Amino acid sequence: MTIYEERFSGYLKEKKLKLTPERHIILDGIFSFHRHFDVEELYERLRKNGEKLSRATIYRAIPLFIESGFIKEILHCRGKASYEHVFGHEHHDHLLCIKCGRIIEFKDDKIEELQDKVCKRYGFKPVEHRLGIRGYCKRCIAIAKIGGGIYGLNTIRNRRKSRNC
Ligand SMILES: [Zn+2]
Ligand SMILES: [Zn+2]
Numbered sequence: 001m002t003i004y005e006e007r008f009s010g011y012l013k014e015k016k017l018k019l020t021p022e023r024h025i026i027l028d029g030i031f032s033f034h035r036h037f038d039v040e041e042l043y044e045r046l047r048k049n050g051e052k053l054s055r056a057t058i059y060r061a062i063p064l065f066i067e068s069g070f071i072k073e074i075l076h077c078r079g080k081a082s083y084e085h086v087f088g089h090e091h092h093d094h095l096l097c098i099k100c101g102r103i104i105e106f107k108d109d110k111i112e113e114l115q116d117k118v119c120k121r122y123g124f125k126p127v128e129h130r131l132g133i134r135g136y137c138k139r140c141i142a143i144a145k146i147g148g149g150i151y152g153l154n155t156i157r158n159r160r161k162s163r164n165c
């Protein structure tokens with residue numbers, strides 16, 4: 001048993017839940033990603049590995065993995081949520097391209113310190129924070145410049161807005 005399997009079954013035991021074969025498969029699937037993933041990508045990966053879980057089963061299991069602190073939602077974009085596992089992963093924040101879906105990870109000590117300062121100012125004890133910036137990556141800006149410049153990006157932005165992004 002890997003450390004994460006041990007921890008997860010410990011968590012389930014506390015909640016009087018069982019490590020069902022489905023949960024086990026999803027857990028291994030989650031930890032086979034070293035970066036970000038969404039439910040569709042997880043579903044596809046499991047399917048390629050010959051597992052026959054439905055999307056619905058995966059969707060139903062996701063809250064359990066969030067509650068147990070194994071994964072967290074990074075950002076909602078293009079109508080779907082991206083996740084990453086927290087376990088064995090150092091803190092970082094994200095830039096997310098709303099055109100191609102690329103996710104860039106960053107950590108900036110100054111931003112981290114500023115957030116601590118804000119918390120202190122309000123006598124607030126921080127437990128976690130999630131900083132995500134949505135926008136356009138270098139590549140997409142370059143492509144938009146070739147094919148219509150800022151106008152191209154505005155069109156994209158308006159379309160995405162209507163799709164709740
Ligand atoms: Zn941060
Ligand atoms: Zn992009």
Ligand SMILES: [Zn+2]
Nearest residue numbers: 084092094105
């Ligand atoms: Zn990340």
